[in-house]
Amino acid sequence: MKTRTVELLQRISASEYPIKAEVLAADFNVSQRTIRTEILEANEWLTSKELPEILTIRSKGFLLKMTSEEEKVLEAALLNLNGDLLNRNERTFDIVLSIAYEKNPVYLNRKEEEFQISKSTMDEDMRRLRADLLKYGIEIVSYGKQGLSYKGPERSIRTMIYDLINQNLGMIDFSRSKDSSVTPAQKVFNKYFNIQEIQKLAEIYSGEHPRQENDIYKNQILLFTLIWIQRVKKHELISAVSWKNAEFEDDVFSDFIDKIIKGYQLEDVPQVERNYIRFTIETFNTRDISNTLEWVQAQLLTIQLIQFVENETHIPFNSKEEMLCENLYKHIAALIVRIKNDIQVFNPLKDNIKANYHPIYRAVMQFIPTLEEVVGGKVIEDEIAFLVIHFSTVASAINRDLTYIYKSVVVCNHGIATGNLLAENLKEKFPQIKVVAVLSSKEVKLVDKLDVDLVFTTFNVAYQNKPVLVIDPILTDANIPIVGEFLKKNNEFQRLEPHGNESTELFANILTIIEESGGRVNRNIYSKLEAIFERNSLEINKREIQPMLKDILTDNHIMIKKNASTWQDAIELVAKPLVKDDIIEKQYVDAMVRAVEEFGPYIVIGKHLALAHARPEDGAKKLGLSVATIEHPINFGNPDMDPVKIIFCLAAVDSYSHLNLMKELIALINDESKLNQLINCTNMTQFKQLLFSEAEE
Structure with a gap:
């Protein structure tokens, strides 16, 4: 079976719905007749494997229906077909790395033979690849006997390689052993990056930075360093540094870079290249108030982001504001540097974060235009997911200590006394309902002035701004499941209610005693006190401790x-x-x-x-x-x-x-x-x- 036929089969098998011939023809840049011919070829192969054939559904297109067991058989058969043929993405990934790192000239006709594809398929691969590289300002040109080469800024070429490796591999695991099973894309990567060199790089980094806590940042630093090593070995060098802040007060990575140069025998590395790799890996380093001049900008954005997300989600992040603000601030300080220099971190957990913490993700997304306007650059979804991690971590901690509530109002047309009785019954049967006010039928217009999310009423009201439930003035057994279903349906309106502020007052009093005794409340003392309070489950509201x-x-x-x-x-x-x-x-x-x-x-x-x-x-x-x-x-x-x-x-x-x-x-x-x-x-x-x-x- 030809490579295109394999890709066609993979495309149809991955779809839950019929795909029309004209859509497939456009995707594969061939005629509909060719598509139908290759469907017949694919069906012959499927029959030989005792698998269901691709169905032709009138006016809808092609569909392949399989059980989960049959899908596993198909996947295994395709992997073994023709010596693990590469799909289009894997082929273009190979071409990108071969042009960047192959020692010998790269020619398209030789790649056709290697991939076992036709010239028309190779032409389509190159058309798509060239279009993808345009966004980086890079062209692929042919210099006769010298083969294919990149035309564009060297810094852009390295960024492009970094992006495409992340897109194809998800995230490199630099601890993976040589004998581990690998995907076709990983096999492509291993052709150009020696596994022993990868492990040596990881060992050098761990020796210099044994306390690195974030594996994602660590692997991104190692990946960019690996790309740099290979390009420097080929003498593809950056001619000048255009960014202002190439000099750093902190000397965190100098020894690491020196050991890399020595360990990989990189001779005569220009200072501009040293500055480049040092600056690049610094952008992955979370930045404290002491090592960035943009700390005020970062803290202003951090405070605004926390306030915005708190208002949107109704999660009281202020109850653990110190932890959230400091971690989020450090991330944003590094993010500002990355955005300004067109380097952003890949996040392999992006989709899971988006799915599992959607309310927080949605709130952060709504704030991003403000951040982009201030910083002057686009923020990718991977970086947004990192911001969400900081919020969701704190939300989980808050969730352990606080109670979910529904802030509600009761509107009754039988008098305030009956309304109060309904409010008490609701609170008795559903402790999560917090009734803020009881209103008469004439006071419906006041609902919009109250900080409430749900409305319980004893009559049909002409009100649509908030979810409304009409129930009997006396809560009966028949009403209880109706109320429960109403709360479940509107669970996005749940809020987390903080406890009282006794712990905060105690904390503040201790700080006052220290200062009145002639002591100074420094960061170390504050952190130790905070840890003691947390160990004893005493919540502190930082907003009440810091001076106004x-x-x-x-x-x-x-x-x-x-x-x-x-x-x-x-x-x-x-x-x-x-x-x-x-x-x-x-x-x-x-x-x-x-x-x-x-x-x-x-x-x-x-x-x-x-x-x-x-x-x-x-x-x-x-x-x-x-x-x-x-x-x-x-x-x-x-x-x-x-x-x-x-x-x-x-x-x-x-x-x-x-x-x-x-x-x-x-x-x-x-x-x-x-x-x-x-x-x-x-x-x-x-x-x-x-x-x-x-x-x-």
């Missing part, structure tokens, strides 16, 4: 209607009180100015609002905040947000203590009226009242 603007922003750190002639002057102006009070060192101010000069106006985070900051190790001694309104607005170089009329200066020493401050700044950015009032304010007392006031409901 009114707690941290003192009068001497507020400057109103001050003059500054340049953006550099504005930064120095707003930082001056923090330097004076020994909250930051002078070098922190210099670092803020230097970062804007190098990376642009990234500190302009809202319309007319800038948040000056640097990294903690640049000279931040303790948590602090200052603010200045500018008499004559200043352009920082951000056309969408300029001119800056109000500037804050933030000094942060860890990843958590300033989160409430960030949330209040986000609220301020979103409240244009309040922001304009602050900008125009000339009185200190009025300024504080405005800034510290709660946002209107």
